[in-house]
Amino acid sequence: METGGSSESSVEPKKGKSKTRRKPKESVLKQKSPAEFFAENKNIAGFDNPGKCLYTTVRELVENALDSAESISELPVVEITIEEIERSEFNSMIGLVDRERVDEALYDDYESAKAREKRLAKEARNQEIQAKNALLGKKTKEPTPVKGIKGRGEASFYRVTCKDNGKGMPHDDIPNMFGRVLSGTKYGLKQTRGKFGLGAKMALIWSKMSTGLPIEISSSMKAQNYISFCRLDIDIHRNIPHIHLHEKQENKERWHGAKIQVVIEGNWTTYRAKILHYMRQMAVITPYAQLLFKFISDASDKNMTIKFARRTDSMPPVPLETKHHPSSVDLLLIKRLIAETSKQNLLQFLQHEFVNIGKSYAERLIGEMGPDFSPKMAVKSLTDQQIVRIHQLFRQAKFDDPSGKCLSPAGEYNLRLGIIKELHPDLVSTYSGSAQVFEGHPFIVEAGVSIGGKDVKLGINIFRFANRIPLLFEQGADVVTRTAIKRINWSSYKISQWQDKIGVFVSVVSTKIPFKGTGKEYIGDDISEIASAVKSAIQQCCTQLKTKIVKKIQAREQQERKRRLSWWTTKWH
Numbered sequence: 001m002e003t004g005g006s007s008e009s010s011v012e013p014k015k016g017k018s019k020t021r022r023k024p025k026e027s028v029l030k031q032k033s034p035a036e037f038f039a040e041n042k043n044i045a046g047f048d049n050p051g052k053c054l055y056t057t058v059r060e061l062v063e064n065a066l067d068s069a070e071s072i073s074e075l076p077v078v079e080i081t082i083e084e085i086e087r088s089e090f091n092s093m094i095g096l097v098d099r100e101r102v103d104e105a106l107y108d109d110y111e112s113a114k115a116r117e118k119r120l121a122k123e124a125r126n127q128e129i130q131a132k133n134a135l136l137g138k139k140t141k142e143p144t145p146v147k148g149i150k151g152r153g154e155a156s157f158y159r160v161t162c163k164d165n166g167k168g169m170p171h172d173d174i175p176n177m178f179g180r181v182l183s184g185t186k187y188g189l190k191q192t193r194g195k196f197g198l199g200a201k202m203a204l205i206w207s208k209m210s211t212g213l214p215i216e217i218s219s220s221m222k223a224q225n226y227i228s229f230c231r232l233d234i235d236i237h238r239n240i241p242h243i244h245l246h247e248k249q250e251n252k253e254r255w256h257g258a259k260i261q262v263v264i265e266g267n268w269t270t271y272r273a274k275i276l277h278y279m280r281q282m283a284v285i286t287p288y289a290q291l292l293f294k295f296i297s298d299a300s301d302k303n304m305t306i307k308f309a310r311r312t313d314s315m316p317p318v319p320l321e322t323k324h325h326p327s328s329v330d331l332l333l334i335k336r337l338i339a340e341t342s343k344q345n346l347l348q349f350l351q352h353e354f355v356n357i358g359k360s361y362a363e364r365l366i367g368e369m370g371p372d373f374s375p376k377m378a379v380k381s382l383t384d385q386q387i388v389r390i391h392q393l394f395r396q397a398k399f400d401d402p403s404g405k406c407l408s409p410a411g412e413y414n415l416r417l418g419i420i421k422e423l424h425p426d427l428v429s430t431y432s433g434s435a436q437v438f439e440g441h442p443f444i445v446e447a448g449v450s451i452g453g454k455d456v457k458l459g460i461n462i463f464r465f466a467n468r469i470p471l472l473f474e475q476g477a478d479v480v481t482r483t484a485i486k487r488i489n490w491s492s493y494k495i496s497q498w499q500d501k502i503g504v505f506v507s508v509v510s511t512k513i514p515f516k517g518t519g520k521e522y523i524g525d526d527i528s529e530i531a532s533a534v535k536s537a538i539q540q541c542c543t544q545l546k547t548k549i550v551k552k553i554q555a556r557e558q559q560e561r562k563r564r565l566s567w568w569t570t571k572w573h
């Protein structure tokens, strides 16, 4: 309420106090665009710090590339390159002149003469101790680096490029696909890696925040005689693309696919291991893809090229779009379906917009709704109350479970192949569960358990996948970790958590993965259907392994008996 001349403004300052009391600011109503919201809260999309931003950018681009190739049943060929950009090169890219430092003491990494003297003395003392110990033949610990001048505090910049052989994008859609937060083609009820219409835009927002540079997209669809090229950035306040260049170029080679390039701040040193780990796990779950990873730097010892070769041509089937299951819809969704349906009457609407409602079941449901409802009534004329009644009945009535036919799990063969190819274990077992349901959404759990192998640590090593995306963060809270650590009695399968190198691989696919957050980092442990399916899949693998382990033990014992027998025989004859 407006109070006109507010009493607060007339308050006299107290005696002896020099400060005048501040007038509280009126709160002003403001709106934020989705792009602004995500720019201010980029951590919820997995863009926490420069290192994690580099990792998530790679991830988002690779996952889009795989989604795109798989959508046209093309065996994926994906090339991802991270190129380190020197500060001077970066400055010249943005037209900034390199400047020599004039006032050194102004900088964060400035070291005074006294501090330098102290540091050098400490380094010399450390070296002396090392040399003495070496003379005495004592084992020496790696000396802890002496705190010296701070890291230059300078940002590192990287050009990230991802090229695929996928479907490409229609020329006119490209600006909105990359320059408007919450826009995409994967919102339907379908198993895809992408879901939110956010990832590529977050890479662009981060590039805009850290380097100010635009994103570049080249794309061509099958049999298209031109390549669409688009350079754009995003108007954060209005959440619309800001196009720098959008043109058609010649496509002599009839290439199809997409090439996306962004220049961002990052931190390769701290996130190198995570990025390589991600690529390796992606190779496990997609052995039918050819993945090429390159890191390019002026320091040639940092350069690397890793090829994850394709090991099979057998690709999981393309996931199918499905309709909503009546048990999974809420009021808003029912209203949206009514607004969008092409069906005229209630009977047709129920039959055609949902799975598992046949004609006679739809008639029974309508009968149950009450006297205000009839099969022939116009669906668009339903009142709000009538829609609430439909929703209530959907929640109480019994429906057949949705089928898992629309899903595309990796398949036991691919999972086993991926594990063997990347880990070379001594023993491996895999299991593929049948389709199950949570809150009306179908899901399938597949699992693998391995013993031994290359680069596998002692104890339980968890590998998690959701809609064929490797999940690397928030491991402790994830349903797979919790199940493997707390709910499996490993010793009852003759597997030792302390002496064996155990690999636990669990892949969940669904039309709706219940991720916690838009960063797609883990699946919570609160959905009992998923938790019990994960447990049962791991147990199935362990049961198979137990048989193999017992056979191995028996074979070893038999060999030992034979050896002893032959020893005795030679001794007494």
Ligand SMILES: Nc1ncnc2c1ncn2[C@@H]1O[C@H](COP(=O)(O)OP(=O)(O)OP(=O)(O)O)[C@@H](O)[C@H]1O
Pocket (backbone or CB within 6 Å): 060, 064, 065, 068, 164, 166, 167, 168, 169, 177, 178, 183, 184, 185, 186, 193, 194, 195, 196, 197, 198, 199, 200, 201, 257, 258
């Ligand atoms: N490499 C690509 N090939 C073809 N289309 C692409 C490619 N990359 C992005 N797209 C299109 O751009 C859209 C937006 O991509 P974006 O990464 O922002 O979101 P998403 O993949 O739909 O969802 P999520 O935010 O969950 O990753 C995608 O839905 C897709 O249609």
